[in-house]
Amino acid sequence: MKPKHQTTPPRLARRSFVGGVAAGIATASLAGRVHAASANDEVRIAVLGAGGKGSQLASYLHKTRGAKVVIVADPDIGRAETTAALYQARPVIDLREALDSPDVDAVVIATCDHWHCLAAIWAIEAGKDVYVEKPLGHNQWEGRQVVDAAAKHGRIVQLGTQQRSDPIQAQVREFLHTEKTLGEIQYVQANRLGLRGPVGKRAEPLPFPKHIDRELWFGPAAVEPIYRNQLHYDWHWDWNTGTGEMGNWGVHILDDVRNVAYQDSQDLPDRITVGGGRVAWNDAGQTPNVHFALLETKTFPTMIALSNLPVKPGEKGAWHVSSASSPDQWPANAPGSGYVVVCEGGFYLGQRGNGQAIDRDGNVMRKFHENNVIIADHLQNFIDAVQTRDSSTLNAPIENGHFSTGWCNLANVAFRAGGSFSQEQLMADTEVAAWNHLVGGMTSHLSKFGVDARTLKSCPTLVHDTKNERFVGAHADLANRFLSREYRPGYEVRAIS
């Protein structure tokens, strides 16, 4: 079939959306139709966002049993057309055209972070099921609205944290918690010690590319001049549109930690202590390239060490940071993008697709590895749940994804609410000795870049009421301001009642 290259002007699509979805007409008819779906019915998908991730997901969906890509939406119409043409799908500029379409049963959202929740809520209200990329919320409050909307409208909603579909996670849970070969868990150190570079710093704003619909690209975010060199992808490092490395890689790793080490028993951390900064680069990015957080729960604590800098200026290797009291107490091969579960009798070293347990002398006790393609499995898990209408079979149900995202969002809130750096302040309200070692390890790396640790930011320990998802106590007012955002008129996320 020849692809239809329809580039409906956004205004037309908007009118159509208002007359259909917002008026509730499409919602009722579509919801009825989808509820009648059987395990054999094809699930017709609109992929929203055709960048690196959206185009990858479309290629997997093409091979997913029971799925068919029918629309690809992107305000960068060139991107939408390129991906749509591969699957004989229809390219559109405005995602609302996909939401209005009775030919769409579900959406896969791979837009920039600032669009995830609004797109998900609009889709849910239009009677579509939703697979939404991580992080769920660009801010924590809007993620909760997605969870409530999914429950209210009975939709199937999964987060794109694909490691949840890796069978090794269940094996590791069994090993750590049932067999208990390593003894009690003392704490977890999560790492994202991976290299990136500066994003440029222009004297004049980046001319917005003429072929991209600016209004739609910004959507709920403020329309602001951009001083970095490229529009796509590097929106990650601007608070207006992104969530930094914490919401990018951090969410995968902390989601693994919640799943494997806590067995999902801890929804959100109770206490958050954070330091970090954007250092050594003279660029227009805002989010930290060095970020460390202590996340305390009702059981053992987790720390995350994040750095995008090399081991030394001009070198290729990434940082190696230990939270142990001496180097011989720390595994030499602790993963740079992964986590170490520190137990009485040894360590579990976890990363995407594999892991190993080692004893305190460095001997390998057990290796974990699976050869499955986890993205394919994660999408299949979503499609199967859509067909059976059974959200209990989802591997990454949306409330769970909201919580994992929250660990990152709260670490970002603490960074943004922070002030001048004080190591004493970082230690003042916590007894966790390993945190002291980790902060020392992080700050000592900075000296190789001529960066004085005092130029970082830090935030005193924030107390978080996990039930109400608000900060309480000292500094709570300042921190709570970062739990939501100001939405642009026409693109508001509204509280779900």
Ligand SMILES: NC(=O)c1ccc[n+]([C@@H]2O[C@H](COP(=O)([O-])OP(=O)(O)OC[C@H]3O[C@@H](n4cnc5c(N)ncnc54)[C@H](O)[C@@H]3O)[C@@H](O)[C@H]2O)c1
């Ligand atoms: N699960 C994973 O392992 C994984 C990996 C990579 C990226 N991601 C996530 O996928 C998302 C996209 O990342 P990326 O690397 O593809 O970024 P990208 O910048 O390459 O692509 C984002 C695309 O979204 C488009 N977009 C913006 N507003 C839109 C709208 N209103 N409707 C439709 N499209 C819109 C942009 O034009 C762009 O083409 C991010 O949220 C990222 O965190 C997840």
